[in-house]
Amino acid sequence: MVTDLADMVKPSVILDGKQTSQVLLADLKQEIQVLPEQHRPKLVVVIVGEDPASQVYVKRKAKVAQELGMHSEVRWLDATTPQVDLEREILDLNKDVSVHGILVQLPLPKHMNTLDILSVISPEKDVDGFHPVNQGRLLSGDLPPALPCTPAGVMHMLHAYQIPIAGQHAVVVGRSNIVGKPVGLLLLQENATVTVCHSRTQDLAAVCRQADILVAAVGIPRLIGADHVKEGAAVIDVGINRVDGKLVGDVDFEAVKEKVGYITPVPGGVGPMTIALLMRNTLSLYKAAGQ
């Protein structure tokens, strides 16, 4: 029997971050709503300065936390705040037993040392998973309750769509401490064979073409084109770039979407997952604190 060619071309699956995050948020809400009002998870976000993008993110985080029935608070500090004052603020939050998750919004003003600040947050309240102790736990495979939100969001998306990971070749483009490296480690933890690329990688397209799972976390609009992907691959686009007032990813979605098996859109892909995972992390830290 001759099969119609149209039947043989399998359309790629769009990995819907909005829907996947809503499902996760609904589950979290159910868990939180039954907790006593006075003893619910509490997230505190500290923001220093007036970076407009950071302000939008921070307000959104607080709003979603409230919608779930968690307690949340935003502490706004002036851009000229001395580092020692921010450290004191964090030390006070560390001591406050009603607070379960502390997030310092990045980037910090230039006069502050980010690693010093992140190291002051108690590892037990480190909701972003950026404290050196928690990064070390991720490296050693002894996973802490709160994993970096965007990498954990990428993994959640792969799980939600039942995309095989073990034994697959995963290529991560980007090696930042907040996205590229942790996502590589999480994929390795789940038994993928992992290659991490960066700005010095030679023949990026050839390396990416080997990927069963391709994660782009670079910050260059549409860097990844049709030439970079293998047929049927799962492509996860972490990039958020603004081009002519529009948000675009690191992947050329239109050029790639017909060739691959799965692909995340931008916006509406990894972005919404990040906030949902922040909420899950806050609940996980609350539980780990034995409350």
Ligand code: NDP
């Ligand atoms: P960084 O700028 O910290 O890191 C970018 C990485 O890309 C670096 O490792 C760099 O390599 C690598 N790189 C740069 N140019 C190339 C190139 N030509 N080829 C291959 N690799 C290259 O970015 P982040 O990791 O913080 O963020 C990456 C993207 O993800 C951004 O667009 C950001 O906005 C977005 N993002 C999205 C989030 C979400 O919620 N969806 C959350 C966080 C980030 P090298 O190390 O050699 O310099």
